[in-house]
Amino acid sequence: MKKNNSVLLSTPYLIWMVAFTLIPLCVVGFYALTDPATGKFTFDNLKNLDAYLPVFWQSVAYSVVSAFICLLMGYPVAYFIAHQKPVAQKFLYMLVMLPMCMSFLLRTLAWVGLLQDTGIINTFLGRLGIGPISMIRTPGAVVLGMVYNYLPYMILPLYSTLVKIDHRLVEAAEDLGCNGAKVFSKVIFPLSLPGIVTGITMVFVPAVSTFYISQKLGGTETVLIGDVIERQFKQGNNPNLGAALSLVLMLLVFVCTGIMNRFAGDDEEGGVIV
């Protein structure tokens, strides 16, 4: 009876998943393995991949750098929030969430307005007699865009892991001779690892496949794999190559998250496996 209910209740989403995840995935697979002209089965699309290898690495490098900057910036914030009184925690949590209420596209466009040569920052610097400093269309701007957009995804899982750490464990560590730094390295940090892994995954995955941030804030040397894939569909008119690149990107993400989760240990509590 109970089992029937749960099947019944999950049916809508199961249909949704089949229609919008499973079938499209098959379509991507199909396109990736067929010839654009003849429609016949082929591995040719995948053969051309080594030409795109540098772009793949560039995407991974940008995402990894962004994820670690997010971690370095987000950890202290999450730690701070987790150690406030409950009311203050709610307020600060809301502040972290707040930018996510606004469209991702708008927020990225706003950075264009801030960073461009005639933008707000350079206008201000100009008044002070400095600059203009060219900030837009640099690798730094792309990383900034990624960090800015995905930082909340780092802070929230870290916060929820840190807030759950039993304070008595901290006292137990102090009791056994740990000063502040050792309490952190021997107890708090290892116990927050699941949150760190989730945070890095949640920053890395969207960052590695983004194209909007690199298009708006980046230049010619900051082309990411997301841009390349988008171009295959919109301009290059080679959806088969685009599908093949997407497939490889997906595999890459799977491998990366798999390594991360292994690194954290499989049965740790607190983190969300993405």
Added chain:
Amino acid sequence: MSKELIRLQNLTMEFDGERILDGINLYINDHEFLTLLGPSGCGKSTTLRIIGGFLTPTDGNVLFDGERINDVPAYRRQINTVFQRYALFPHLDVYDNIAFGLRVAKVPKDEIHERVTRMLEVVSLRGYENRKINALSGGQQQRVAIARALVNEPKVLLLDEPLGALDLRLRKDMQNELKRIQQATGITFIYVTHDQEEALSMSDTIVVMNKGRIQQIGKPEDIYNEPKNAFVADFIGESNILDGVMLSDYRVRFFGKTFPCVDKGFEPSEPVDVVIRPEDIDIVPPAEGSLTGTVASVTFKGLNYDIIVEVKGFKWLIQTTDFHPVGAVIGIRLNPEDIHIMHKSEYSGQFGDYSSYSAEYDELTEDAGDEEE
């Protein structure tokens, strides 16, 4: 006997204007098993946390070996704690939990291995080295917590209601085990509990606390036999507490009769509290008793019957192995050594009348149920 190790001088603790500890003065000897006993909220855990270094007292001093340690952080005190609900590290296995303190202290690896292995034997957990903490039963976690603290060979071990989460049988076993470990190692134990039986059976010294104050300090026998006030008499075991007047040395009057007793040194005609333990009362035929009463209720307790006897409107609790039916008229005989006289205190009149026997019983179990933070 042994030398003094810890001294608490006029310790006061306030949280948000509320006074949790109110002038605690206490010294603790080396190698002693001392128990802080009292109901929840009496300040016993707070006292322990101050000694452990997790709280700084609002006022007063904590002395360790004669040195003031108020501001010495927990990690620099030669004191280890067995926490309420253990606080074991969930990311480490049994071995690593026990080795934690030694590794922090940078003890050589071989020595760590030797000491952890020895400690695993002491707490009978050989073979559990690589178990995850979450895969252990409550009793096993308890023993890991004790091993984790003891392996550091501290001068003092603090135990904060360590057996509270265990079932009765396991608790009895662990009580014996803890007492054995304490005697074998000679480490000073400061033990917090609300369980009077536990305190009586394990301790060298019991400190009875209530409302942030020490009510009485003494050996278990003294606390039980010579309670200082109605609170102690009621909290440690069961007691009938009556209003009386001390006529002169060795003569006390209550219920309109004069009884011989063994106490002296009170003012002539001083109003006093008279404590009579339920197990000390002899039930005799009505004609032979100094008081007579009617049985109001009988409860079978296994070892004995708890019977409530009404004597001139006051309800007595009597523990007896003989059955007396409800309604029976019985005589009560009191021997001089069974009558304990106490000065009147702020607790006079609050305890010791069994008119609302069941209600009081409920209150006691409720007290035992919730844990003190």
